[in-house]
Amino acid sequence: AMGKWTLEIIRRSDTTKGFQILPRRWVVERTFAWLGRCRRLAKDWEKSIASSTAWTLIASIRMLTRRTARHCQAWKTFGSGSDSRRGDTG
Template sequence: MTAPLWQLRLTHPQITQVWADSAYSRDLLPNWTQVHLWLTLRPVLRPKGSKGFVVLPRRWKVERSIGWIMNARRNCRDYERLPQNSEAHLNWAFITLMTRRLARKGPRTDRRERKP
């Protein structure tokens, strides 16, 4: 887990806060990131007293984004040998997604809402 945080710090020094799964809050990782990388690692916690499935707003953004990029067939399976190639395909998928949204005419319509 520390290698991506180092890379994040080197490529984007303006980022000072990182949201992570609650499993990472139990280890020494939050203190290590604060001391060595000057990053604040904040866990996304479930609401107290909740049972079963609960939508967590911060995690939902990540899950939703993963769902969007899986619409690109190439990203459904990991065919690449180098991580740089996989990263390039992810960037390509997000660029395609954003350009289609910017070029869209008219207001966004949700397919799930059907008017009688």
């Protein structure tokens, strides 16, 4: 197993009227939306659970490396390097 999981089923109250925010549900939905951008995961093409799990892991790694690369590039551009106003040479 990759980790310890707990599942909490949250039911909407029958007495509540109008809009009610459900706790932390948006995090899961956002993650599924991000993974849904990968064309390989758009449909269930895999014959085994292991293969499907592997492709989901690959998609997650791809997302994290791209996000990290963008962050490092922004840091390299704006956060460090030479500043001509201070007279640094590099």
